Amino acid sequence: MKVDELPVDERIKKIIRERGIEELYPPQAEALKSGVLEGKNLVLAIPTASGKTLVSEIVMINKLLREGGKAVYLVPLKALAEEKYREFKEWESLGVRVAATTGDYDSTDEWLGRYDIIVATAEKFDSLLRHSPGWIKDVKLIVADEVHLIGSYDRGATLEMILSHMLGRAQILALSATVGNAEELAEWLDAALVMSDWRPVELRKGVFHLGQLFWEDGKIDRYPENWESLAIDAVKKGKQALVFVNTRRSAEKEAVSLSSKVSRLLTKPETRQLEELTSQIEDNPTTEKLKRALRGGVAFHHAGLSRAERTLIEDAFRDGLIKVITATPTLAVGVNTPAFRVIIRDTKRYAGFGWTDIPVLEIQQMMGRAGRPKYDRYGEAIIVARTDDPKNLMERYVHGKPEKLFSMLANEQAFRSQILALITNFGILNFRELVSFLERTFYAHQRGDIASLEYKAKNVVYFLIENEFIDMDVEDRFMALPFGRRTSQLYIDPVTAKKFRDAFPMLEKNPNPFGIFQLIASTPDMATLTARKRELEDYLDLAYEFEEKLYTNIPYYEDSRFQGFLSQVKTAKVLLDWINEVPETRIYETYNIDPGDLYRILELADWLMYALIELYRLFEPKEDVLNYLRDLHLRLRHGVREELLELVRLPNIGRKRARALYNAGFRTPEDIMRAKVKDLLEVEGIGIKVVEGLFKHFGVEMPGKVKDAGKKAERKKKGTLDAFLK
Ligand code: ADP
Structure with a gap:
C-alpha cells in the first residue's frame, strides 16, 4: 500500500513522505485496514522494527485531527518515554502538542491538559488515573506499547488494570511482540488482530557449537572454536555485533576481552573519536572498565550504568563508532539498537534459587534485533551452545513458539x-x-x-x-x-503504608537517619542492595552498633528474615553515607555496587521518604518531627550534611557546588548575596550561568558590565593550564 492511498488527512501523508517513506510495510497496511482508523480496537503483534510506531503515529494523529481529545502512549521504561517523545515532536507542525511524563506519582499534573499526545510510563499513568485530573475524560485513545509485558510478574498487573479501566472508555491500540496467545488478548480487548512474522530485513537464525555454526536451513559454517570469533568476524566484515549475556559482570568481562581484538580493526580516525567519547564519561570503578573497552571499539550495557552513559553508548553504536556491545537483556526491551549480528551467549539466568531457561519470547526479542534496515540485506541471530545440546536449543528457540501470556493480576503485592x-x-x-x-x-x-x-x-x-x-x-x-x-x-503498597504507620510512635521518640532508612528499606516498595554471604557478619555487627537507632528488633539468625534484614541494613548504610557526603566513588567501592544501583535506590528512597512524610501528616504530626523529616528528605535528595541545607535550596546548587561554596566561605544565601561575582566565579563548579540564576533567585538584576566581566573571568579560568588538565 502506498502512503498516498491512506484514507487520512493529506498533512499526515506529507510528513510521512518527508521521512522518505512512500510505501507501507505489509503488516502496517493490514493494520491500517483493520478498522483502527475508524475507531476499532487493534492488537498489532509483529516483530521489532517492523514499523509499529509509525502505525501508532498515524492512528493517533488521524484521531486527534478528526475528533480532538487526547491520545496517551504508554511505555514500559522512562528511557523509552524520552525516545518516543522526541519522535512524536515532529507532529507539532500540525498543531499537535506532545508531552512526556514519568516521575512524581503524587500529582494530578493538570498542566498535561494543554497537551494532545501524552507519553507516560504505565506506572505514571496508573497513578494519574488515581488522582483523576480533569483532562482524563478527554482521553480518546490509549496506545499500549510492549503490551506483552502484561505477562511480567512485577509490571503486568499495572498495565492490565489500566486497560481494564479504559476498555470501553477509549479506543485501544495494543502493540505487542509475537506471543503465543495474541488471539486471547485481542478477544479480551474486543479488538481486531493483526499478527505477522514479516520483517523489513530477512533474519537468519542459527546455533553455534564449538566452532560449528548450524543454520536453521541445514547449512553449516566453520569458525574458530571460541564464540568471540563470531563477533570479530562481523567487525571484519564492516558490520556490528550485539552480544547478550546473563550477568553484568560477564558483560563487562566479555567487553574488555573483545576490545583487545576489535581495537586492531579500527581506523585511526575511529580510534581518535572513541578516545574523545571516552573523555566525556565520568570516572568511577564501573566506567573505568567501560573506558578500557570503549577505546577498543566495544562497550558493555547494563543497569549498573547511568542513564546518560547508556544513551551515549546507544547513540555511538547507532552511528557505527562502537562495533560491539555486550549487554544484559535490559537492552532487548525497547531501545532501538539493531546490529547485523546478534550473538546470544547465554540462554539461562540465575533466578533466586537456581538457573532457569530464559523464555522463548525474550530470546526471540533479542534475536529480533538482528539486521539493520537500510544497511543490511539480512541479519543473523546466533545462539551459542555452551552447556546445552545445540539440537535442543535449535528446537526450543529457533523453531519453537513463544510462550503464552498469563495475567499477573493475582500477584499479591x-x-x-x-x-x-x-x-x-x-x-x-x-x-x-x-x-x-x-x-x-x-x-x-x-x-x-x-x-x-x-x-x-x-x-x-x-x-x-x-x-x-x-x-x-x-x-x-x-x-x-x-x-x-x-x-x-501516593502509589505505595498498603503494606508499606502500614509499616510506616506502625513505626511512627518510635520514630517520634527517636528520629534518626539510620532508623528511618532501615524502615524505608524494609518496605516492599524499596529495592534493597543484597548483602552477600561474606558481608553478613559485617552488617550484623553494624546492626548491633546501631541497635538503639532502629525501630525494629534484629531478627535471629534462624529467622527467614535474617538475610533480608541485613540487606536492609546495607541499603540504609549506603543512604547514610550518601547524606554524609561520602564521595560516590568511595560508595561504589565500599559496597561493591554500580552507579546505576545507587541512582535506583536514591530515586526509590526519595519517593518513599516523601510518602512517609505525607502519611505522617495524617496522624497529628509534631511540628519539630515534621521539620526534621523534611530536612532529612532534602539531605537525601541532594546527598548533603545538615550544614549545606540552606545552600542546596538555591537553584542549580547541588551536592558538589554547595560543598565548594561552603568551603570557600559562602555558608549562607546571605553570604552569597553579599559576595562579589568575581569571587563566586573562583569557586569550583560555579560559572556565570549559575551566578545569573542565583541573582535572579534573589531578585537582583545583574548589571551588564558585571556579566561581561564575569564571562571574561570565566574564559580566563578555562584558559588556565589547570582547567585544561582537568
Ligand atoms: P517497531 O516500533 O515495530 O520496533 P519502528 O516503528 O521503530 O519499529 O520502525 C523501525 C524503523 O523502520 C524506523 O526507523 C522507521 O522509520 C522505519 N519504518 C517504519 N515504517 C517504514 C516503512 N513503511 N518504510 C520504510 N521504513 C519504515
Missing part, C-alpha cells in the same frame, strides 16, 4: 494495591461491584472463572479494613478512610 485504588479512587462501592469490575480483566477473560481471585480479593478487603485503610458501613458499603485514600494516591 500488585493486587492489594489495585484493590485499594478501586475502592478509594475509583468509586467501587461494595464487594459486588468489586467482583463485577474484576470480571472485566484479562485474568477473568483468560480463566473464565474468578472464584480464586474473588477469594483473594476478600482477603485483601479484610486486610484493608483491619488496618483502617477502608471501612464498611452497616449496609456493607465500602468507605474510603483518609489513610487508605492517601496511600493509594
